[in-house]
Amino acid sequence: METFGKEKEQGERILDYEKIVATSKFQQLIQKKRNFIVPIIIVFLITYFLLPILTGYTSILEHKAIGWITWTWLYSLGLFVMVWVFATMYVKKAETFDQLAEEIIEENIK
Structure with missing residues (x-):
């Protein structure tokens, strides 16, 4: 069954993605992911x-x-360590995001 995004079969389960996106648990999951990822990206x-x-513009890092x-x-090596x-x-x-996503899917199976 092809419905172009509204519903999709997952094995024998049918998921209504529009309904899932509208749930408060899904919104909480997105917010938790955003709160975790955005600060890391900024840093x-x-x-x-x-x-x-x-x-390029200072000589701070040129000292031994x-x-x-x-x-x-050392700064460059620190970037690799940071990544x-x-x-x-x-x-x-x-792992916690995956668990929450699985809970959301289980709650919204048709």
């Missing part, structure tokens, strides 16, 4: 775009930190 973008600004290694290298930390945080948090 990432600020730190990511700060590197070319600090290296450890031996011949400058702060630019892995954020990814790990998201994977762990996504």
